[in-house]
Amino acid sequence: MDAIANRCIFCKIVQKIIPNAIVYENNKFLVFMDKYPINYGHSLLVPKQHYNTILDMPTELVGEMYALVPKLAKAIITVIDSDGFNINQNNGKSANQIVPHVHVHIVPRYSKEKIKGQWPSRQIAKIEELRQLASKISENLISENV
Numbered sequence: 001m002d003a004i005a006n007r008c009i010f011c012k013i014v015q016k017i018i019p020n021a022i023v024y025e026n027n028k029f030l031v032f033m034d035k036y037p038i039n040y041g042h043s044l045l046v047p048k049q050h051y052n053t054i055l056d057m058p059t060e061l062v063g064e065m066y067a068l069v070p071k072l073a074k075a076i077i078t079v080i081d082s083d084g085f086n087i088n089q090n091n092g093k094s095a096n097q098i099v100p101h102v103h104v105h106i107v108p109r110y111s112k113e114k115i116k117g118q119w120p121s122r123q124i125a126k127i128e129e130l131r132q133l134a135s136k137i138s139e140n141l142i143s144e145n146v
């Protein structure tokens with residue numbers, strides 16, 4: 001592990017040093033449940049290799065990353081029966097990027113929400129609940145042949 005990966009929480013999740021609820025992975029990307037979800041089903045898509053921001057990534061890899069988003073979002077909103085979703089991808093501290101390893105937020109939304117489209121305060125979720133949900137979404141992805 002290099003120096004950056006040593007300090008980066010998402011690199012540690014990619015390397016399975018820190019346990020998480022994994023939804024999907026291939027040789028380049030990992031999808032897991034956000035431990036501080038702003039909504040039920042909030043998931044994160046990350047490149048396995050460390051890049052601080054999207055500007056550091058090869059353009060083709062950015063394309064491959066975003067190509068996964070519709071399939072993932074479809075599986076997530078199907079499993080939890082939400083009405084829609086937001087895609088957020090923050091770059092830099094001024095843009096509210098908390099973990100400096102590129103990540104795409106997929107945030108399910110519900111028509112009954114009071115604060116639509118905003119980023120409410122977050123609460124930590126129980127890992128076992130996240131794992132059960134990750135497993136359901138993962139099964140949905142398999143049935144859709146992702």
Ligand SMILES: [Zn+2]
Pocket residue numbers: 004005008009010011012049050051100101
């Ligand atoms: Zn990293």
